[in-house]
Amino acid sequence: MINKEVEDEHNKMKDEMAKDYGGHLIKEAEYRVKAIGYLCIREKYDVGEVPEGFVEKLKQVYHSGVMMGSLGFHECEFCLNQGVKELSKDALSSEEKTVRDEKNKIDYMFPKMIFHYIKIHQYYPPKEFIRLIMEL
Numbered sequence: 732m733i734n735k736e737v738e739d740e741h742n743k744m745k746d747e748m749a750k751d752y753g754g755h756l757i758k759e760a761e762y763r764v765k766a767i768g769y770l771c772i773r774e775k776y777d778v779g780e781v782p783e784g785f786v787e788k789l790k791q792v793y794h795s796g797v798m799m800g801s802l803g804f805h806e807c808e809f810c811l812n813q814g815v816k817e818l819s820k821d822a823l824s825s826e827e828k829t830v831r832d833e834k835n836k837i838d839y840m841f842p843k844m845i846f847h848y849i850k851i852h853q854y855y856p857p858k859e860f861i862r863l864i865m866e867l
């Protein structure tokens with residue numbers, strides 16, 4: 732599952748909700764979903780060192796509030812590709828989380844796997860997402 736697919740799926744859902752029920756749910760549809768860290772072996776991703784304290788902050792955010800189920804079970808494709816036989820516990824997960832950016836009307840979704848991607852595969856999330864998390 733890649734970012735674009737996750738976004739499309741959720742935004743479509745929001746649009747349909749707004750259309751079907753109207754009124755009070757329109758506000759919900761104003762928030763567009765932006766998916767972060769759904770990495771895929773077929774796509775390049777940004778690599779870099781995240782700011783100090785970012786991972787700790789993101790963990791706090793991740794463990795606060797409601798935990799969501801996911802669209803599907805996922806294993807780390809990069810580890811599998813490297814021939815890692817025994818995937819570590821953080822290399823497979825079906826959990827994800829949404830964080831709302833009120834100011835910019837964005838719902839950021841990210842999988843639990845993001846922690847694994849950052850730690851093991853040096854994934855560098857979009858700057859605006861990092862900024863939001865650091866400011867929370």
Ligand SMILES: [Zn+2]
Nearest residue numbers: 807809810822
């Ligand atoms: Zn991995």
